Amino acid sequence: MTVPTLHSDVLVVGAGSAGSIVAELFSSDPACAVTVVEAGPGLADPALAAQAANGARLPIDAASRLVRRYDAELTCRTAHPVSIVRGAVVGGSGAVNGGYFCRGLPADFAEFPPGWSWPQVLQSFRAVETDLDFDGPQHGSFGPIPVRRSRELCTGTSQFVDSVARCGFGWIDDLNDATAAARSGAGAVPLNIVDGVRTGPGLAFLRPALARTNLAVLTDTQAVRIDIAGQRAVAVEVLGPQGPARLTADRIILCAGAIGSAHLLMLSGVGAEAMLREVGVRVRAVLPVGAQFADHPEWLVAAGWPGTPGRAVLEVVLHHEELELRPYTSSFGAMVGQSDPVERPQIGVALMQPRARGRLSLVSADPRVPPRIEHRYDSESEDLAALRRGVELAGAIVGAKPVEAEPRWSTSQHLCGTAPMGSDDDPDAVLDPQCRVRGIDGLWVIDGSALPRVPSRGPHATIAMLAHRTATTLVGQDRMR
Secondary structure (H helix, E strand, O other), rough: OOOOOOEEEEEEEEOOOOHHHHHHHHOOOOOOOOOEEEOOOOOOOHHHHHHHOOOOOOOOOOOOOOOEEEEEOOOOOOOOOOEEEEEOOOOOOHHHOOOOOOOOOHHHHHHEEEEEEEHHHHHHHHHHHHHHHHOOOOOOOOOEEEEOOOOOOHHHHHHHHHHHHHHHEEEEEOOOOOOOOOOEEEEEEEEEEEEOEEEEHHEEEEEEEHHOOOOEOOOEEEEEEEEOOOOOOEEEEEOOOEEEEEEEEEEEEEEHHHHHHHHHHHHHHHHOHHHHHOOOOOEEHHHHHHHOOEEEEOOOOOOOOOOOOOOOOOEEEEEEOOEEEOOOOOOOOHOOOOOOOOHHHHEEEEEEEOOOOOOEEEEOOOOOOOOOEOOOOOHHHHHHHHHHHHHHHHHHHHOOOOOOOOOOOEEOOOOOOOOOOOOOOOOOOEEOOOOOOOEEOOEOOOOHHHHOOOOOOHHHHHHHHHHHHHHHHHHHHHHOO
């Protein structure tokens, strides 16, 4: 059987938040042929497009065609297995999430390699957005992603805000203003949901570019392995509706997310030597892929007010020290349209600067077998102490007694850092400061995998910034040649 081959100047694996931005920027040069491979469906089906655009509901229920599910282990000492989801559709997780578009803090970028200081990343934070509430040097006015904060709060959020004020916390007008966002206080969440419409990078960046003749998007097409010849990535083997194919490119960019990109690297022989040999994968480059990812652990406690379905998932959050308290507007079941709307919502107590590090590992050379995901949230006693302080604070805010039993473990589903960038002397770095895989020519990873640390806020806006800044730099270098 002859496997068809398609060649591009740039091959982007994954049409999620990062991949959409990367593909749009590279394809803005008509002389650059760009192919995008997306494992999930496109949004030509009006029903799927409507689900992705509806900011009042999370289209991640058990019947959803827009997500892929993974089993994950949250803790080490007690069985806390959960099912986590990632967007598997044009737009990726940015097409199915709650619209939280809060930037990382300046202090987060102190751990990034040179070239990623706050003044430098601010340019790309501004470039991807149009902030409809604030202008000035902190905000963008011409970017494709609209950002707005809720003005009319639902009953539960209003009660939370009043209680927070009674507890002595102030109000932060703009959580995306770096001069104010680092202090304790509550504030309205910057959302990429405007008038009920969720506008992630897929809708904002990639969809308008689809008419370009130099851009091809292959949906329902799974990347299964990177072909590495010597020390250069030359092709990606894929399985699509027409069967297997081999996609060659001068530049291969993985944007499949912190789980998908790391899994693909390991399947292709890039990772820890012992792990690869154990499952029979030929070693191409020994790098610490998946060795110490991070995520935001979350404990859930009951709120004392009724839910209000049909709203954004979060309207307001409270930041205090390393904690974020999240008064969800409705129960999770109501968010996905699968339970009684009067069911009580919960308050999420999330640790935004966790010390615990997780592990993502390869268990089979078969691409159909997902990796093992171990968050190890309970591996650091200081993290547990901080979460307990957060539960006590939540109790004080809602006027309830502290919870005696541990609240329910959950995860923010903000997994980052499975292939972190770093300086040449950083032993934990998988990528160089421009997101190129160390020791492999022609191969980059541009998505949440590349973050050296999980940001102190939800990572979506930071991942969009990372994609914009990295791709802009690479496109500029190409044009100067």
